[in-house]
Amino acid sequence: MLHELLAKLAKSDQPVSKVLVKNDDTRVMAVGLKKDGVLKEHTTPVPTQLMVIKGHVLFRTEDKETPLNCYDHFEITPHEKHSVVALEDALFILILDFKANQPL
Numbered sequence: 001m002l003h004e005l006l007a008k009l010a011k012s013d014q015p016v017s018k019v020l021v022k023n024d025d026t027r028v029m030a031v032g033l034k035k036d037g038v039l040k041e042h043t044t045p046v047p048t049q050l051m052v053i054k055g056h057v058l059f060r061t062e063d064k065e066t067p068l069n070c071y072d073h074f075e076i077t078p079h080e081k082h083s084v085v086a087l088e089d090a091l092f093i094l095i096l097d098f099k100a101n102q103p104l
Contacts, residue, residue: 002053005032006091015039025099033057033086041083047100048076055090059083068092 001020008016009032021028033039033055041060050059052068059066059074060083067087068074076082084092 002030002091005030006054008032009034009089009091013037020093025097027094027096027098029094029096030091031084031094032091033084033089035086035088035090037086037090039084041081043079043081044076044096046078047097048078049093049095049097050074050076050084051093051095053091053093056087057090057092058085058087060085 001018005016005018013034015037016032018030019027020030031039050068051073052070054070056070057068059068059076062081066074
């Protein structure tokens with residue numbers, strides 16, 4: 001699956017993504033960016049984990065920039081505006097936790 005995403009990235013100037021797992025509680029996505037590529041500013045509605053598995057990215061919020069290297073992990077706060085910039089060709093995994101938003 002990830003090999004296909006990397007092959008797609010090699011032919012694209014835009015971010016590429018693929019949903020790896022999707023159920024009621026969790027969504028796992030892989031996202032690829034070429035060097036200097038940008039995942040434009042957006043928000044996530046639920047707690048989300050970002051794990052870099054190839055390359056180096058810069059995670060940006062309105063008031064902070066966090067560099068993330070291969071194998072680094074970052075917790076994305078729900079509803080916080082953010083973007084991701086690839087400092088080199090990069091692949092990262094997003095794990096969205098929809099269960100965290102459900103009442104106990």
